[in-house]
Amino acid sequence: MGPGPASRPGRPPLAAALCAALLMLLLLPPALGAGDRRRLACSTCRGIADRFNQGLADTAKKNFGGGNTAWEEKTLSKYESSEIRLVEIIENLCDSSNFECNNMVEEHEEHIEKWWFKLKKKYPDLFKWFCIETIEVCCPAGTYGPDCLACRGGSERPCHGNGHCDGDGTRGGDGSCSCNKEYTGDFCLDCSNGYFSTLRNETHSVC
Numbered sequence: 001m002g003p004g005p006a007s008r009p010g011r012p013p014l015a016a017a018l019c020a021a022l023l024m025l026l027l028l029p030p031a032l033g034a035g036d037r038r039r040l041a042c043s044t045c046r047g048i049a050d051r052f053n054q055g056l057a058d059t060a061k062k063n064f065g066g067g068n069t070a071w072e073e074k075t076l077s078k079y080e081s082s083e084i085r086l087v088e089i090i091e092n093l094c095d096s097s098n099f100e101c102n103n104m105v106e107e108h109e110e111h112i113e114k115w116w117f118k119l120k121k122k123y124p125d126l127f128k129w130f131c132i133e134t135i136e137v138c139c140p141a142g143t144y145g146p147d148c149l150a151c152r153g154g155s156e157r158p159c160h161g162n163g164h165c166d167g168d169g170t171r172g173g174d175g176s177c178s179c180n181k182e183y184t185g186d187f188c189l190d191c192s193n194g195y196f197s198t199l200r201n202e203t204h205s206v207c
C-alpha cells in the first residue's frame, strides 16, 4: 500500500476568507469591552460621515470638461443627486483594510440610500442623522453613553470647561471628568496642589 492520498483538495479561497472573518468576529469581542466597542463604532461612523462629505466635495465640480452643452448641463444637474454619484461616494467611504468601516457601510447601506434619495434636503447633516439619530452609535456633543446623558457639569460646558468628559459624543464612557492639570475634583472646579483660585462660583472656576 502506498501512502494516503497525495494531495488533499485545496480549500477554496472564499471559504478560507469566511473562516478568517468568522475567527476575527469570535476573537474581537473579548479584546474590546462593550464601552470601547461603542466608542469605536462612533469613531468609525464619524469617519464614514467625514469621507462622505469629502466625496460630496470631490464630485461636486464634476463636469464634462468645460463648455457644456445644454444636454450636458441637463445631465449634470441629474448627476447631482443621482445613484451614480452616490455609488462613487460610497466606493470611497472606507479603506479596504478597515473591517469595522466596511462592515458598518454594508450593514447600513439602505439607510444611506434612503437619506441620499429622500432625506438629505431635510436633514443635511449626515453625521447627525446617520450616526446619532438613526444607527445610534454617537451622541450629541457634551453627552455620553447608551442614552446620551449630559456630561458632568452639563452638556454645554462638560467638566466646566476644565477637563474632558469620558465618552463625550459617543454611546460609551461614564461621563466622568478627567481634569486638566490645574484642576481636580469630580467636577474640575477645585484647584490642584500648587495652583490657586483666581475665580470661583457655582459654574466657573479659574486656577
Ligand SMILES: *[C@@H]1O[C@H](CO)[C@@H](O)[C@H](O)[C@H]1NC(C)=O
Residues within 6 Å of the ligand: 199, 200, 201, 202, 203, 204
Ligand atoms: C460665574 O463666573 C462667570 C465668569 O466670570 C460668569 O460668566 C458667570 O455669570 C458666573 N455665574 C454666576 C452664577 O455667578
